[in-house]
Amino acid sequence: EIVLTQSPGTLSLSPGERATLSCRASQTVSSNYVVWYQQKPGQAPRLLIYGTSNRAPGIPDRFSGSGSGTDFTLTISRLEPEDFAVYHCQQYGSSPLLSFGGGTKVEIK
Amino acid sequence: DVQLVQSGAEVRKAGESLKISCKVSGYNFNTYWIGWMRQMPGKGLEWMGSIDPGDSDIAYNPSFQGQVSISADKSANTAYLQWRSLEASDTAIYYCARFGSAVIIPGFDYWGQGTPVTVSS
Numbered sequence: 001e002i003v004l005t006q007s008p009g010t011l012s013l014s015p016g017e018r019a020t021l022s023c024r025a026s027q028t029v030s031s032n033y034v035v036w037y038q039q040k041p042g043q044a045p046r047l048l049i050y051g052t053s054n055r056a057p058g059i060p061d062r063f064s065g066s067g068s069g070t071d072f073t074l075t076i077s078r079l080e081p082e083d084f085a086v087y088h089c090q091q092y093g094s095s096p097l098l099s100f101g102g103g104t105k106v107e108i109k
Numbered sequence: 110d111v112q113l114v115q116s117g118a119e120v121r122k123a124g125e126s127l128k129i130s131c132k133v134s135g136y137n138f139n140t141y142w143i144g145w146m147r148q149m150p151g152k153g154l155e156w157m158g159s160i161d162p163g164d165s166d167i168a169y170n171p172s173f174q175g176q177v178s179i180s181a182d183k184s185a186n187t188a189y190l191q192w193r194s195l196e197a198s199d200t201a202i203y204y205c206a207r208f209g210s211a212v213i214i215p216g217f218d219y220w221g222q223g224t225p226v227t228v229s230s
Contacts, residue, residue: 035216037154044204044220045154056218088154092215096156096170098144103153 002027002094004101006087012109019076021104023089028069033092036065036074039103040085048087049074076106084108111135113143113205113221120227121195128191129224131205138181139163142208143188144217145179149201159208160188197230 003026013019023034031052037045047056049065052072062077076083089101116130131143144159158169162181169179178191188205203224206217 033211033215035214037216044206044223045217046220047209047214047216047218050209050214050216056214090154090156090216092211096172097168098156098159098170100146100154100156 001096002029002091002099004089004091004099006089006101006104008104009102010105010107012107013079014109015079015081017079019074019079019083019106021074021076021087021106023067023072023074023101025070025072025091025094027094029072029091029094031068031072033094034065034067034072035090035092037088037090038083038085039088045088079106081108111207111219113207113219115203115205115221115224118225118227120229123195123197123228123230125195125228126191126193127195127226128189129203129226131188131190131221133186133188133207136207138186139183141210143181144206144208145177145188145190146204146206146217147173147201148204148223154204157190157203162188195226195228197228199226199228201226 005024007022034052036049039045053065064075086103086105112134142159145157147155157173160167160179181188206220209218
């Protein structure tokens with residue numbers, strides 16, 4: 001069973017700073033099948049990145065994804081006030097068929 | 110516009126049954142899988158299972174197999190998540206979402222608003 005571990009659990013940063021979020025898999029995951037979501041309080045998640053590095057429609061270019069094998073990263077180049085939220089990574093294709101990481105909260109410092 | 114509209118909040122007692130729904134519009138219901146996710150209070154997302162409404166093929170997360178049932182009604186463009194006997198630990202928000210495509214977008218590109226379920230013991 002593949003397990004996704006996100007770190008850190010909470011990231012405290014100021015607007016304008018760079019955020020680097022990690023998603024580590026317990027086994028190799030195809031880079032085609034790594035996805036990131038943003039979730040704000042009281043809202044459903046929103047698709048940000050798919051296939052490790054492809055931005056979903058309407059997602060600003062300050063969001064970028066990278067990685068391969070077992071280590072994947074979501075980077076927010078300059079934090080805007082609306083970026084403070086929880087971010088989830090997800091893999092598809094390994095057992096179980098689909099799974100999520102535990103999430104990283106990006107909070108205002 | 111693609112929309113997934115879920116049924117409203119539910120309050121039940123342990124041992125009761127429950128069926129919640131997810132009605133979709135704005136695209137051909139038969140052509141995209143629908144997934145169900147659980148989010149317990151203050152926790153992350155858990156994939157419960159997904160259904161292909163076109164042929165009712167279902168994939169369950171082994172952790173939820175036998176605990177819930179997923180179904181779909183093509184005539185109503187609606188997917189369902191059902192429990193036969195709720196437990197207090199089922200208290201959570203449940204989301205439905207459209208799975209983009211394993212080939213193009215192997216993730217959930219449209220989400221419902223969530224259905225809060227509270228189960229008292």
